[in-house]
Amino acid sequence: MTATSRRGAADSGLGETTPALSLRGVTASYGGRTVLADVSVDVPAATLSAVVGPNGAGKSTLVKAALGLIPAVRGRVRLLGEPLSGVRRRVAYVPQQDAVTSDFPITAVQVVEMGRYPHRGWWRRLREADDELVAEAMDQVGVVDLANRPLDELSGGQRQRVFLARALAQRAELVILDEPFTAVDARTESALLDVLTGLCARGASVIAVHHDLRTVLRRFDHAVLLAGEVVAAGPVSGVLTAAHLERAYGMAPLVLDS
């Protein structure tokens, strides 16, 4: 049992049965090509949940569809029980790092401060309380010493931590991350997972696209296994079975044997 599964949705502020994310009949396309077809799935609140599946399975597309980042989406999406328009400030997104470009000069601390804009508006000065939340978030992921470094001079792993700090500073109730650990070493990944597990223990919901099934088995509560459609969803041990993995990947990944 992982740390977060010992806690229910009790502290999340959501009803026991209100999912963190609910998709009904969601179809997503790029240029007329359907990538996700008729996906219906619920991700429970106050859990650390993974979206897994082979390359091209539609994992990033699923989270982008949920966040309104893809134009051609049909179906019904609810985040924290509401349409996206009503919950933007309660939901944080950590994009895949190769999708992040910085065409203008911005420092690490300025990125983290952006986590407070949904609460203050970008045109207003942040208050002392915001500064404290920003400092706390940077401390949690170990990037305090990078505060004044330009973003485009940071390594991939440092950037991933800075963007995670932005989500933490937002104090979001639902944090959605797309491959947040691709550029970090194993020790840092474990430390960041501790931070995410801590969020869930306090009632927040975390959904991460993640490719490392071994980590998902060890550290996550819930998983959605995708292969253009939902192959399985639910508690991790019931999702990452040999039969499901064979269906999704065409073979059971050997890593689960060890």
Ligand SMILES: Nc1ncnc2c1ncn2[C@@H]1O[C@H](COP(=O)(O)OP(=O)(O)OP(=O)(O)O)[C@@H](O)[C@H]1O
């Ligand atoms: N902007 C886009 N325009 C056109 N096709 C896209 C676009 N983004 C993704 N696709 C296609 O949609 C499919 C699903 O892509 P997606 O990025 O959602 O998969 P994924 O499961 O996250 O893959 P990976 O594990 O490789 O990151 C792929 O075939 C991909 O080529």
